[in-house]
Amino acid sequence: MIPRHDWEAESLRAVGLTADYDEPVDLVDYRFADVPAADPSRREVLKTLGAGLMIAVAADALNAQEPARGRSPQRGRRGGGGGGGATTVAARVHIGEDGGLTVMTGKVECGQGARAEISQAAAEELRVPIDRITLVMADTGLVPDDGGTYGSRSTPSTIPAVRAGCASARALLVGLAAERWGVAPSSIDVQDGCARDEKGDRKLAYADLAADAEAAKALERGVSREVALASVASWRTMGVSVPRPNGRDIVAGSHEYPSDVVRPGMLYGKVLRAPSFGATLESIDLAPAEAMGGVVAVRDGQFVGVAAASTSRAEKALDAIAATARWSTAPHPSSAELADYLRTHADGGIPANPFADEVARAAKSLKCSYDVAYVQHVPMEPRAAVAEWEEGRVTAWVGTQVPFGVRGELARAFGLPEDRARVITPDFGGGFGGKHSGEHAIEAARLAKEAGQPVRVVWTRAEEFTWAQFRPAAAIEAEASLDDRGKINTWRFLNINSGASSVRPPYRVGRVDARYVRSAAPLRHGSYRALASTANTFARESFMDELAELAGADPLAFRLDHLDDPRLRAVLTEAATRFDWPNRTKSKEPGKGVGLACGTDKGGFVAACAAVSVDRDAGTIRVDHVCQAFECGKIVNPANLLNQVTGAIVMGLGPALREAMEFSDGVIRNASFGEYRVPRFADLPTLDVHLLDRPDLASAGAGECPIIAVAPAIANAVHRACGLRIRRMPIRLPNAKEEA
Amino acid sequence: MGVDVAIRFNLNGRPQTATTDPERSLLEVLREDLGLVGTKYGCGEGQCGACSVLLEGKRVFACRLPASRAEGKSVVTIEGIANGDSLSPVQQAFLDEGAFQCGFCTAGMIVAATALLDEKPKPTDAQIIAGMNRNICRCCSYPGIVRAVRRAAGRKEG
Numbered sequence: 036m037i038p039r040h041d042w043e044a045e046s047l048r049a050v051g052l053t054a055d056y057d058e059p060v061d062l063v064d065y066r067f068a069d070v071p072a073a074d075p076s077r078r079e080v081l082k083t084l085g086a087g088l089m090i091a092v093a094a095d096a097l098n099a100q101e102p103a104r105g106r107s108p109q110r111g112r113r114g115g116g117g118g119g120g121a122t123t124v125a126a127r128v129h130i131g132e133d134g135g136l137t138v139m140t141g142k143v144e145c146g147q148g149a150r151a152e153i154s155q156a157a158a159e160e161l162r163v164p165i166d167r168i169t170l171v172m173a174d175t176g177l178v179p180d181d182g183g184t185y186g187s188r189s190t191p192s193t194i195p196a197v198r199a200g201c202a203s204a205r206a207l208l209v210g211l212a213a214e215r216w217g218v219a220p221s222s223i224d225v226q227d228g229c230a231r232d233e234k235g236d237r238k239l240a241y242a243d244l245a246a247d248a249e250a251a252k253a254l255e256r257g258v259s260r261e262v263a264l265a266s267v268a269s270w271r272t273m274g275v276s277v278p279r280p281n282g283r284d285i286v287a288g289s290h291e292y293p294s295d296v297v298r299p300g301m302l303y304g305k306v307l308r309a310p311s312f313g314a315t316l317e318s319i320d321l322a323p324a325e326a327m328g329g330v331v332a333v334r335d336g337q338f339v340g341v342a343a344a345s346t347s348r349a350e351k352a353l354d355a356i357a358a359t360a361r362w363s364t365a366p367h368p369s370s371a372e373l374a375d376y377l378r379t380h381a382d383g384g385i386p387a388n389p390f391a392d393e394v395a396r397a398a399k400s401l402k403c404s405y406d407v408a409y410v411q412h413v414p415m416e417p418r419a420a421v422a423e424w425e426e427g428r429v430t431a432w433v434g435t436q437v438p439f440g441v442r443g444e445l446a447r448a449f450g451l452p453e454d455r456a457r458v459i460t461p462d463f464g465g466g467f468g469g470k471h472s473g474e475h476a477i478e479a480a481r482l483a484k485e486a487g488q489p490v491r492v493v494w495t496r497a498e499e500f501t502w503a504q505f506r507p508a509a510a511i512e513a514e515a516s517l518d519d520r521g522k523i524n525t526w527r528f529l530n531i532n533s534g535a536s537s538v539r540p541p542y543r544v545g546r547v548d549a550r551y552v553r554s555a556a557p558l559r560h561g562s563y564r565a566l567a568s569t570a571n572t573f574a575r576e577s578f579m580d581e582l583a584e585l586a587g588a589d590p591l592a593f594r595l596d597h598l599d600d601p602r603l604r605a606v607l608t609e610a611a612t613r614f615d616w617p618n619r620t621k622s623k624e625p626g627k628g629v630g631l632a633c634g635t636d637k638g639g640f641v642a643a644c645a646a647v648s649v650d651r652d653a654g655t656i657r658v659d660h661v662c663q664a665f666e667c668g669k670i671v672n673p674a675n676l677l678n679q680v681t682g683a684i685v686m687g688l689g690p691a692l693r694e695a696m697e698f699s700d701g702v703i704r705n706a707s708f709g710e711y712r713v714p715r716f717a718d719l720p721t722l723d724v725h726l727l728d729r730p731d732l733a734s735a736g737a738g739e740c741p742i743i744a745v746a747p748a749i750a751n752a753v754h755r756a757c758g759l760r761i762r763r764m765p766i767r768l769p770n771a772k773e774e775a
Numbered sequence: 776m777g778v779d780v781a782i783r784f785n786l787n788g789r790p791q792t793a794t795t796d797p798e799r800s801l802l803e804v805l806r807e808d809l810g811l812v813g814t815k816y817g818c819g820e821g822q823c824g825a826c827s828v829l830l831e832g833k834r835v836f837a838c839r840l841p842a843s844r845a846e847g848k849s850v851v852t853i854e855g856i857a858n859g860d861s862l863s864p865v866q867q868a869f870l871d872e873g874a875f876q877c878g879f880c881t882a883g884m885i886v887a888a889t890a891l892l893d894e895k896p897k898p899t900d901a902q903i904i905a906g907m908n909r910n911i912c913r914c915c916s917y918p919g920i921v922r923a924v925r926r927a928a929g930r931k932e933g
Contacts, residue, residue, distance in 0.1 A: 287866065
């Protein structure tokens with residue numbers, strides 16, 4: 036049997052990811068007084084669900100955790116990365132004596148379709164109709180830690196883990212049937228949840244397995260990797276368009292999001308925010324809030340919050356004490372000076388191009404700088420948490436992509452062993468890489484502790500715009516040389532501040548120096564859908580077009596000339612053909628242009644062609660048409676994939692054309708939907724999405740990669756339409772007006 | 776803090792009294808006092824439409840509407856859109872089209888689409904886009920939502 040971590044690494048490797056992949060996030064380091072140091076070695080078994088196999092589950096969920104000792108607060112979280120997963124079959128699937136099949140995963144559902152796809156994986160391997168599966172997600176008291184929901188990992192990492200767990204359960208059913216009937220396991224088939232012998236005379240159901248004490252014990256054994264998984268050709272439930280299992284609750288308005296959770300006696304909390312980034316609270320008078328009656332007010336270090344019987348009452352109480360607060364402020368750079376600021380503060384300075392000599396000798400060369408703004412994720416549901424204390428334990432219902440990480444944050448903030456904090460993450464309203472932390476859970480828990488009652492904290496939209504982590508801004512330096520045949524022979528590409536994803540070119544470009552250089556980030560930053568891949572792909576694909584022009588080549592032909600990867604070639608050719616690239620580049624209609632771009636990220640391959648209308652006088656860019664081809668191996672759920680790809684393209688129009696955080700003196704100046712324009716219905720271009728299914732290849736995730744090509748395709752189309760090369764994202768004409 | 780008053784209105788077809796500070800938003804009263812959490816807070820500025828409800832059959836943004844404005848009027852929330860256990864045609868169309876990802880905007884989208892179709896039973900695509908444009912979906916399921924509204928209007932593919 037291959038140890039779990041090895042086969043997880045193996046399945047990740049199949050799509051080009053590493054097992055130790057993790058994503059950055061700046062955690063909010065609340066420091067409360069009188070918090071004893073946690074003893075991470077102390078463990079208790081949570082008897083959350085009473086008798087039966089669930090106890091083993093809970094114990095396993097705890098054992099799966101690595102204590103985080105000696106880590107800095109920035110990095111000191113667990114539940115990120117790959118997580119420990121389920122070490123036993125029982126930790127993955129609970130079989131009730133009534134035959135009920137409950138499958139458990141630490142992944143969350145926030146719109147990306149994990150609930151459907153993980154249910155499909157379980158149904159496929161248990162060989163039951165999908166409606167027999169009850170999927171329990173993201174309750175740290177019940178489920179194994181499958182790692183944070185990010186990095187497009189649910190498909191390549193969690194789906195294989197769930198399949199292995201469920202296939203192991205199926206193998207136990209087969210084994211029990213074989214033993215009872217005295218036949219070879221190979222003669223037994225499992226269909227519709229029952230093991231059957233060759234003639235179909237005898238049947239044994241999962242309920243029989245659960246009822247057999249000896250057999251049920253076997254569920255506590257390790258997940259077997261020896262067990263055969265269903266081959267793609269035999270898939271019944273995977274590979275088809277299964278709708279979201281709780282879709283009816285969504286349209287009925289009855290699904291309970293984190294911000295909808297109500298607990299007995301619950302109060303509504305509000306937290307005092309600093310007037311500017313870096314400001315420190317010097318003094319505050321809580322008396323005006325306390326005088327209101329029915330209001331709980333607390334100051335603990337830099338944390339100040341109130342809780343009351345309604346949100347508006349809590350807001351009034353907060354306003355009353357905020358008026359008494361005295362702050363010391365700190366200088367903070369503005370968004371206007373950001374491009375210079377990031378370069379000036381590049382760690383160790385901006386290194387010289389190691390190929391300077393080749394560049395000097397080259398037939399042709401080009402050097403360009405690109406800038407990418409800070410943006411916010413602005414999920415529809417702002418950060419929300421409800422916290423409740425009982426006998427020194429805290430339970431929190433939290434909208435987060437990293438429930439086990441948030442459990443660690445709670446434990447650390449309150450000096451608890453981790454088994455005294457439980458995080459439950461109901462399906463929540465959007466993440467996009469922006470909900471990697473749990474400060475809102477800590478806020479609710481601190482207030483609940485003070486109040487002695489449960490407290491709900493829901494951030495306002497302005498708080499979400501200002502205090503949530505941002506997608507990092509980037510400053511990018513690109514330089515390349517061409518030989519006398521117009522082929523790239525040196526390539527240097529630096530991403531300053533935003534990260535290393537897709538920093539290396541997918542092209543054959545001779546000698547390469549491509550890397551990420553840290554800088555002094557002025558804003559709290561973390562992940563975002565595809566993270567730095569969007570910035571790096573924007574710059575690289577813009578630069579490729581500029582190099583093509585320098586070489587006197589068509590952008591498509593120039594790329595294909597430098598491209599070996601057959602999968603990237605396939606999507607690029609597909610998008611260009613479907614878009615009718617050769618004919619559409621011949622059009623000379625004024626103000627109209629087409630552009631293309633391609634790239635790869637987290638095991639996915641994408642190419643986009645865009646058509647735009649540019650009005651130089653009005654300062655507007657309109658995207659008329661996007662044709663995108665995408666491939667991520669074998670498709671698990673075509674309808675869900677189409678949703679993800681389409682959504683990524685349209686979401687990508689925002690940072691491509693308009694979205695940018697504006698800040699000065701430590702204050703976000705456009706912290707509202709009125710001032711920060713996200714894509715709306717009226718922005719919809721004609722969309723043409725082509726999904727390439729590759730049953731011969733491992734399935735990769737698709738939540739991120741499909742967002743990376745749209746912006747550079749637009750930048751290239753704008754250049755063709757009006758001759759302006761815009762090396763900034765958002766791509767805006769010099770005379771663009773603010774439009775809200 | 777204002778003095779609490781009794782606000783009487785019709786909520787999802789039934790008489791309802793809410794005794795509250797009349798300046799609180801209808802959204803907050805629905806969610807926190809009356810237990811109807813299907814209507815969502817998305818921005819508090821009337822920009823995203825997640826808080827949409829029907830007031831006298833017209834779509835309003837409950838986050839910006841003082842609760843007192845409901846006095847004597849009819850209010851329908853997402854919980855009152857369905858006919859008992861059977862989904863309304865708009866809800867069914869959203870479900871059939873899978874016109875959501877995270878679903879947090881969906882209640883507001885369905886309320887907005889219900890109001891739109893009440894006014895224009897056979898909208899063109901341009902009318903759908905104009906009628907829905909005050910609602911934001913950050914997952915950007917807009918194409919699916921347009922299809923769902925078409926389907927609810929009994930239109931075939933666009």
